[in-house]
Amino acid sequence: MHTYIISDLHLTPQQPNVIEAFMQFMAGEAQSAEQLYILGDLFEYWIGDDAAPLLGAEPVLAQMQALASKIPCFFIAGNRDFLVGPQFEQASGFKILEDESVIDLYGQPTLILHGDSLCIDDHAHQLFRQQIVTNAEWREQFLGLEIPARIEAAKQARMESQAHKSNVSMEIMDVTESAVLERFADRNVQQMIHGHTHRQATHDYATPAGDARRYVLGDWLTTASVLKADANGIDITNYPI
Numbered sequence: 001m002h003t004y005i006i007s008d009l010h011l012t013p014q015q016p017n018v019i020e021a022f023m024q025f026m027a028g029e030a031q032s033a034e035q036l037y038i039l040g041d042l043f044e045y046w047i048g049d050d051a052a053p054l055l056g057a058e059p060v061l062a063q064m065q066a067l068a069s070k071i072p073c074f075f076i077a078g079n080r081d082f083l084v085g086p087q088f089e090q091a092s093g094f095k096i097l098e099d100e101s102v103i104d105l106y107g108q109p110t111l112i113l114h115g116d117s118l119c120i121d122d123h124a125h126q127l128f129r130q131q132i133v134t135n136a137e138w139r140e141q142f143l144g145l146e147i148p149a150r151i152e153a154a155k156q157a158r159m160e161s162q163a164h165k166s167n168v169s170m171e172i173m174d175v176t177e178s179a180v181l182e183r184f185a186d187r188n189v190q191q192m193i194h195g196h197t198h199r200q201a202t203h204d205y206a207t208p209a210g211d212a213r214r215y216v217l218g219d220w221l222t223t224a225s226v227l228k229a230d231a232n233g234i235d236i237t238n239y240p241i
C-alpha cells in the first residue's frame, strides 16, 4: 500500500491541460493509493467556497469527492487557496488539516505543510500571511462581502494580481534553512514534506537528533510532481502533462 502527496497544481480555467491531468490522476493512478494528501495551492486562487462555480471548480470538486468516497483524502491550504472552508470540505470530501501537521507516514513521524511559513526571509509574504492568510477577522469580513466586492477587494489585497502572474515568471523565495532546522527540533520529527517553492528536491540534514530529510514537491506545469510514500521509503516522480 502507498500514499500519494501532491501540491501546487495552481488549477485555473486558463490552463485546462493541467485540470485534465488532475482529473485523470484522480480517476486513475490515485485510486491505487490508500490515502492522498494535497499540500496547498491546488487552486490558483479561491475567494470563498460559494464562488466555486464562478471559478469552474465544480467538476474538480466532484472528481475529488469520487476519490474521497473510496480512500481518506486530506487537504492543507496554501497561500493561494487559504480561503477554503466547510463547504469545500463537504463538496470535495477532503478533510482540511492545519498547516504544519505531524502525521505518521509508515512509522515515520512526518511534518506536512504548504511551505510558505518556512520562507521567513520573504518579509512581504510574511506580512501578507500575518495580515490576511492567518487573520480570522479579515477572513470573516472578506467572506461576508458579495462575490463581485470580493473580487474587487482581492485586487486591492494584491491577491488577484499575484494569482494572475504565470507560474513560470513567479519568483518565490526559497525556505530559510534555520526555519527548517527549528521545525525539525520543535516538532520532534526527522522528516518533512512541503511544496510552495516549486523547487522539487530532497534535502538531507544532520540534526542533533540524527539524520533528517526534507522533501520538496514540484508543481504541475509541464510535468506533474507526485510523491509516493510506502513502507520502503519515498520517491518523487514527474509525469508528463
Ligand SMILES: [Mn+2]
Binding pocket: 040, 041, 078, 079, 080, 114, 116, 195, 196, 197
Ligand atoms: Mn504557495
